[in-house]
Amino acid sequence: MSRFDVAIIGTGPAGLEAAITAKVRNKNIVLYGSKLLSNKMQVVDHPILNYLGLPSVTGKQMAEAFQKQLDEMGIEVTEQKVTTVYAMGDYYTLQLGNGDMVEASSVILATGVVAGKPYPGEEKFLGRGVSYCATCDAPLYRGKVVACIGGSKEEEAEADFLGEVCEKVYYLPLYKDEPSFAHVNVEVIKEKPKEISGAMKAKALVTEQNTYDVDCVFILRAAQFPGQLVPGLETEGNAVKVDLQMKTNLPGLFAAGDIAGQPYQYIKSAGQGNVAALSAVSYLDEMKRKQNQ
Numbered sequence: 415m416s417r418f419d420v421a422i423i424g425t426g427p428a429g430l431e432a433a434i435t436a437k438v439r440n441k442n443i444v445l446y447g448s449k450l451l452s453n454k455m456q457v458v459d460h461p462i463l464n465y466l467g468l469p470s471v472t473g474k475q476m477a478e479a480f481q482k483q484l485d486e487m488g489i490e491v492t493e494q495k496v497t498t499v500y501a502m503g504d505y506y507t508l509q510l511g512n513g514d515m516v517e518a519s520s521v522i523l524a525t526g527v528v529a530g531k532p533y534p535g536e537e538k539f540l541g542r543g544v545s546y547c548a549t550c551d552a553p554l555y556r557g558k559v560v561a562c563i564g565g566s567k568e569e570e571a572e573a574d575f576l577g578e579v580c581e582k583v584y585y586l587p588l589y590k591d592e593p594s595f596a597h598v599n600v601e602v603i604k605e606k607p608k609e610i611s612g613a614m615k616a617k618a619l620v621t622e623q624n625t626y627d628v629d630c631v632f633i634l635r636a637a638q639f640p641g642q643l644v645p646g647l648e649t650e651g652n653a654v655k656v657d658l659q660m661k662t663n664l665p666g667l668f669a670a671g672d673i674a675g676q677p678y679q680y681i682k683s684a685g686q687g688n689v690a691a692l693s694a695v696s697y698l699d700e701m702k703r704k705q706n707q
Contacts, residue, residue: 417517418444420694421508423496424524424637426452427680428671430480431687432522432694433489439695444516446508449491451477454526455680465681476680495636497547499523499644501664504701511572513550519701520666520694523644524687525637527652527672532639535610543616543630546638548572551630552579558629560584561619563607567591569634573600576632584619584626640673650675660690666697 420436422429425447433445450456458473468476484491495511499521508516536544545551548562552575559582562573570593576583577597586603587593593602605621610631612618619626640647640654648655648663653675660668670690671683 415515415517416444417505417519418442419518419698420444420520420522420691421496421506421516421518422446422522422524423499423508424452424526424671424673425491426454426524426526426671426683427480428673428683428687428690429522429524430484431684432524432670432691434483434487435688435691436522436694437487437489439691441695441698443489444492444518445489446492446494446496449493451480451491452526455480462680464679495547496643497550497638498642499667501644501646501667504666506666509547509550511547511549513547520668520697522660522687522690522694523640523654523662523667523669523673524671524683524690525640525643525673527678528635528637528639531652532642533607533610533633535612535616536633537642539610539612539616539631540642542614543612544610545630545632546634546642548576548632548634551632552576555580555630557581559627560630560632561586561626561628562632562634563619564588564593565635567593568636570595572632572634576600584628586619586621640669658689659693660686661693666694666701668693 419441420443422432422445436443455473455477461470498509500507506518506521560580561584563586573585574595577600583600584603605623609620610616619631641649654669656669656674660670668690670686672678
């Protein structure tokens, strides 16, 4: 199993600055996110006026400048979704969307803010009929009937895998593009999910129009709510609770950028990413000193 000093999740300004700072401090890092960097930057065509050193550039131009710096420093983006981060005492285990596990001595969350809130029943049945990773958990429901809520077109590959394993898949897209699947047992349901119901385990997905009896509900978002991503993490609304050093309530776990709350500004996110990386470096150095005593 791979082991890193610092795992950074997110490729917006906070995550990129954290990766650069940790790399400058000679730490072994892994950066998870999109090779296109933050979608929040890619869709901004108007000038951004308050980012120091990059006057009047658009979000796309800013992303190009960030990418150039990553290339110069030899920092690569790993395009693999992190579905869960587990605190293991003095290190963390990251479960990836392809089923692999990675270890890191410290973690920096920079995944941005997740709009909305969990569905009623989502948190209650997590691990008992609710899953965030089709690749990981589909074999548990071989020959069963499942529902899959897709947050973007990128999630269709996982839904297709469910179609390969499960008897029936109800796919509920939360986007406008028309879904396309290789397996005929994946049925597209254009209804808005409302609730996940059951007793000891999830047994049904309730929409605004119907109720579908299922053995599992797979919820595939581009990013998970912080509390679901990291069990035991203290949050306030959709934001992670941090101090001025970007420390969370879990030792060795830091958060920066939009995930740490307002204001949602590029310059603020980059600054917090720098602080989070420096705090992670200090944490690692302290752990090393304790081991050498």
